[in-house]
Amino acid sequence: NAGVTQTPKFQVLKTGQSMTLQCAQDMNHNSMYWYRQDPGMGLRLIYYSASEGTTDKGEVPNGYNVSRLNKREFSLRLESAAPSQTSVYFCASSANRVYEQYFGPGTRLTVT
Amino acid sequence: QQQVKQSPQSLIVQKGGISIINCAYENTAFDYFPWYQQFPGKGPALLIAIRPDVSEKKEGRFTISFNKSAKQFSLHIMDSQPGDSATYFCAASGGTGGFKTIFGAGTRLFVKA
Numbered sequence: 001n002a003g004v005t006q007t008p009k010f011q012v013l014k015t016g017q018s019m020t021l022q023c024a025q026d027m028n029h030n031s032m033y034w035y036r037q038d039p040g041m042g043l044r045l046i047y048y049s050a051s052e053g054t055t056d057k058g059e060v061p062n063g064y065n066v067s068r069l070n071k072r073e074f075s076l077r078l079e080s081a082a083p084s085q086t087s088v089y090f091c092a093s094s095a096n097r098v099y100e101q102y103f104g105p106g107t108r109l110t111v112t
Numbered sequence: 113q114q115q116v117k118q119s120p121q122s123l124i125v126q127k128g129g130i131s132i133i134n135c136a137y138e139n140t141a142f143d144y145f146p147w148y149q150q151f152p153g154k155g156p157a158l159l160i161a162i163r164p165d166v167s168e169k170k171e172g173r174f175t176i177s178f179n180k181s182a183k184q185f186s187l188h189i190m191d192s193q194p195g196d197s198a199t200y201f202c203a204a205s206g207g208t209g210g211f212k213t214i215f216g217a218g219t220r221l222f223v224k225a
Contacts (some may be wrong), residue, residue, distance in 0.1 A: 044215075
């Protein structure tokens with residue numbers, strides 16, 4: 001039981017490049033989330049998926065897209081990376097009608 | 113309306129002392145108030161949570177105090193230990209936001225041995 005896994009752990013991109021961050025959970029959770037963490041700003045919600053087949057914007061969705069591939073997997077795509085997207089990205093999941101979220105280990109992304 | 117304000121930004125406590133972190137929220141529709149603990153290089157993990165129908169919840173050395181009328185809640189860590197050194201986030205969920213969680217900015221706690 002791995003919980004929430006994320007790949008890659010680290011990534012360096014040049015401005016304008018694209019990439020997809022992968023997230024998978026093996027807890028049969030319905031809801032999945034993508035956050036970014038920046039110093040002094042806590043965790044800010046980028047997108048979330050309340051259940052398979054649905055996605056919604058969070059606080060800071062600009063510059064990102066998401067795909068809920070199936071119940072287990074939720075990916076985050078940067079189409080044209082910008083230095084302002086340098087951050088640590090966390091994926092999380094939660095069971096239906098339960099608020100507790102389980103977080104992955106994070107992806108540290110640097111955009112130069 | 114959706115903000116959660118957390119203080120202090122950082123905290124240094126002697127081993128055996130009490131660590132206190134405070135949070136304030138605005139949206140009275142929130143109905144779940146968790147605290148997450150994060151160690152360097154790791155994702156946050158749920159530490160303890162409370163719902164607004166109780167004023168206090170205790171789990172071991174960790175206690176949440178909740179003041180619904182003041183829209184404030186706090187985390188108390190009794191007998192603080194060096195292993196408690198981490199970043200702590202308060203958060204709020206529920207109401208019209210559903211399962212979306214709003215996090216505070218975080219408090220870096222350092223417990224001196």
